[in-house]
Amino acid sequence: MTDDAPDDDASDDGVEQESTDSTDAERHDARADGGDDVDENSKREQLDEASELPDDEYLTTDQGVRVDDTDNSLTAGARGPTLMEDFHFREKMTQFDHESIPERVVHARGTGAHGYFEPYDDPDLGEYDDVSDLTKASFLQDADQRTPVFVRFSTVVGSRGSADTVRDVRGFATKFYTEDGNYDLVANNMPPFFIQDAMKFPDLVHAIKPEPDDEIPQASAAHDTFWDFASLQPETTHMLMWVLSDRALPRYFRTMEGFGVHTFRLVNDAGESRFVKFHWRPKYGTHSLVWDETQKLAGKDPDFNRRNLYSAIDGGDYPEFELGVQIVEEDDADRFDFDLLDPTKLVPEEEVPVRPIGRMVLNEKPDNFFAETEQVAFHPGNVVPGIDFTNDPLLQGRLFSYQDTQLNRFNGANWDELPINRPLAEVHNNQRAGFMRRTINGGKGSYSPNSIADGEPTEATEEEGAYVHHAEKVEGKKIRERSESFQDHFSQARLFWNSMSEAEKQHIVNATHFELGKVERKEVRERVVYDLFNNVSHDLAVRAAEGIGIEPPAEPGDEIADHDRESPALSQENTTMDTIETRRVAVLVDDGFDDDQVSDVMDDLEERGATVEVVSKMLGERSGADGTTVEADKSHVTSASIMYDAVFVPGGRESVDALEEQGDARHFVAEAFKHKKPIAALGDGVELLEAVDLPDVDLSGDGDDVVAEQGVVTDAAADDVDAFVDAFADAIAEHRHWDRTDETVSA
Known part of the structure; x- marks a missing residue:
């Protein structure tokens, strides 16, 4: 059917009207709309077509x-x-x-990538799982279809100019360009949210943003107004635990989980509805930075996460995520000790396992940051048949807010016509005007019903693919009142605390000392400790109070959650630790390094999927003892151990002697040890580790064998490189070695 094509009698000029898309293609070389002669399975190709220049340029x-x-x-x-x-x-x-356009009020600092999503049907990718029983959304069940996607990762609080590594929630928004229209899965890297009702969202943002009188601090919750708000709003407690944890400091975007936060519905062809929680699980495990690293990276490389996303794609280490769903039958919704529609709660995976249904691969960078990453516009109301909403009060408010904020950013309603937002599915509607209108529609019929355009565009039936909301009976008095089932604010916060390892608990305590240590008003610090933390865990409250000048509470709080349940899935120490793919390994060298050790170890690690870079005092070629050369990828002044996941020191008398005299090289090793990272040395390289004086680590063994202790791997004899690399790879796969001493390391 054509878009608003009038009949022959009604046409002024008697010329048959073409469809909107083909008219635009003829008039504008398919550029204004992103191109019509492109493969509809590739949004990337559509954008490339839109940006083509003439041959002469x-x-x-x-x-x-x-x-x-x-x-x-x-x-x-x-x-x-x-x-x-x-x-x-x-x-x-x-x-x-x-x-410039106005930056986003929240999620202003972000970066994005193109890729594709495909449902599982290959045993190598995941067990085949037909989800037609759950949903009629074709992009989730057609195993032969790859759906183009664009993903934007972001921080929440900071401006566009803030650093990547601040303590904050991370946005994880995905736009699926499906054959049925665009679907936006707007997610975060944490499953709960701060508040239960969207009515409180302006208050939350006003409180956490820089204070209005002096615009301080930037990209941080560590100030009075946020903690004043939080201390008076107990529903924030569960989310506070997540923000104070390592989850707020993701190592890379590709090692970060994503959660749909809200409870949605899946609807199948029979009209049957089930509740669903969406999960993104990273292929390479869930890992975080440590606080000291974030502070140094903010100065050394404030674009660390963004840069790493791009370099991973350039290197073929494509970020990959598994999409999983937690399904709850409508009849089972009341079996939990929390309300399924409460956005400050999660569904423990031990109670409802995550069912994997597909994977997403990000394999292309944007060509133009502004046109794509800045102008991409997400909206949780962008759904396709088979996915529907629930009465989650936060979700209901966001369905209005997202549309409204895009109108402000783009100064009009035509943001959905920009190439990055334009669906691959054909668009036929009666819109004709507004700021920055791109489509040139033909014909007179811009209303419905009409007769002069043969009634087109016509409405579709559900069988013809029309979106039909799930029929749900809703009745009640008009009131402003929170459901009683939303009133438990501490049980899941305690569940989170109980599930943490001791190292993770200590990081939460350390975070409270920093965040609340920045709060000037003592009464605010007291309310957080006494009214919130002490109702989560008395141990947490005491340990937090001791670092912020507050008298520790003598007894647990009156509302303390009365359970000792745990959810192992919440601890990052239980994440995937069986691969070193995409891990970044620094090789410290100077002239005179052992040629064979460098080449053998680097080649072996790269074959296992790691990214290996040579770090030296200066850029340029470094010469080995036998005459081979390697190019230094980074210098001491432009890099640091905080940018790598592991460190390797090869032998070579001249090289090791030089490194021992270089304070930056010694600090590189000492800092990596402090941050619990894997460190390895071969032959003479062991002497650099000895010079740094790593505490409580046996570096020599009996002098002939590979020694692996607390993530430090050495082989002074250097006579079994294969065994050495095996041990080093095992240490890298563990990511951090929390059993390592916290004793100060000399540098």
């Missing part, structure tokens, strides 16, 4: 007029005034003056 004005000089303004004489008739200058400067 002459510089032109916005109107296509070729430019002879873009360096000098038109003036009255060589030293005279600039003339207003210089249309190229005025156009160029006006475009520059207006090229």
Whole structure:
């Protein structure tokens, strides 16, 4: 069917009207709409088509007029005034003056990547799982279909200019360009949320943003207004535990989980509805930075997470995530000790296992950060048949808020016509106007019903693919009242605390000392400790109080959750630790390194999927003892151990002697040890570790064998490189070695 094509009698010019898309393609070379002659299975191809330049690539004005000089303004004489008739200058400067759009109120700092999603049907990818019993959403059940996606990762609180590694929630928003229209899964890297009702969202954001009188601090919750709000709003307690944990400091975007937060519905062809929670699980495990690393990275490389995402894609280490669902039958929704519609709660995986249904691979970077990453617009109301909403009060409010905020950012309603937002599915509607309208529609019929365009576009039936909301009976008095089932604010916060390892608990305590240590008002610190933490765990409250100048509570709180349940799935120490794929390993060398050790170890680690880089005092070639050379990828001044997952020191008398004299090299090893990272040394390289004086670690063994202790792997004899690399790879796979001493390391 054509879009608003009038019948022959009603057409003014008697010329048959083409469809909207083909008209645009003919008039604008398929560029304004992203191209019509492109493979609809590839959003990337559509965007590439939209950005193609002519073969000659002459510089032109916005109107296509070729430019002879873009360096000098038109003036009255060589030293005279600039003339207003210089249309190229005025156009160029006006475009520059207006090229920014308002940054997002939240999630302003972000980065994105293209990729694809495919349901499982290959035993190598995952057990085949037909989900037609759950949903009629075709992109989730058609195993022969790859759906293009664009994913935007983000921090929440900071501005666009803030650092990647701040303590914060991370956004994980995915736009699926499905054949049935766009579907946006707007997720975070934490399953609960701060508040239960969207009515409180402006208050939450106002409290956590920089304080209005001095615009301080940036990208941080460590200040009075946020903790004042949180201490008076007990429903924030569960989310506070997550934000104070290592989950707020993801190592890489590719080692970060994603959660849909809300409870949604899946609806199948029979009209049967089930509740669902969406999960993204990273292929390479869930891992975090430690606090000291985040502080140093913010200065050394504030774009650390963004840069790493791009370099991983460039290197073929494509981030990969498994999509899983937790399914709850409607009749079972009341069996939990919490309300399934409460967004401050999660469903423990031990009670409802996550059912894997597909995978997502991110394999292409944006070509233009602004046009794609900044202009991408997500909205949880963008759903397709088979996915529906629930009465989650936070979700209900977000269905309004997201649409409204896009109207503000883009100064109009046509943001969905931008190439990055435009669906691959055909669009036929009666919209014709508004700021930055891109589609040029033909015909007179811009309303429904009509007769002059043969009634087109026509409404579809459910059998023809129309979206039909799940029929749910809703009745009740109009009231402003929170359900009684939403009133337990501490049970799941305690569940989270109980599930942490001792190292993870200590990190939470340390985070309270920093966050609340920045709060000037003592009464606010007291409320957080006494009214919130002491109702989660008396141990937590006491340990937190001791670091922030508060008298520790003598007894547990009156509302303390009365259970000792745990959920092992909540601890990162239980994540995937059987691979070193995509892990970054630094090799410390100087001239005179052992050629064979460097080549053998680097080749073996790279064959196992690790990314290996040579780090030296200076950039340029380093010469081995036998004459081979390696190129230094990074210098001491531009890198640090905080940028790597593991460190290897090869032998070579001259190289090791030089490294021992370099404070940066010694610090590299000492800092990696402090951060519990795997460290390995061969032959003479063991002497550098001895010079650093790593505490409580046996570096020599009996002098002939590979020694692996607390993630430190050595072989002074260097006579079994294969066994050495095996032990080193095992240490890398564990990510961190929390059993290592916290004693100060000399550097």
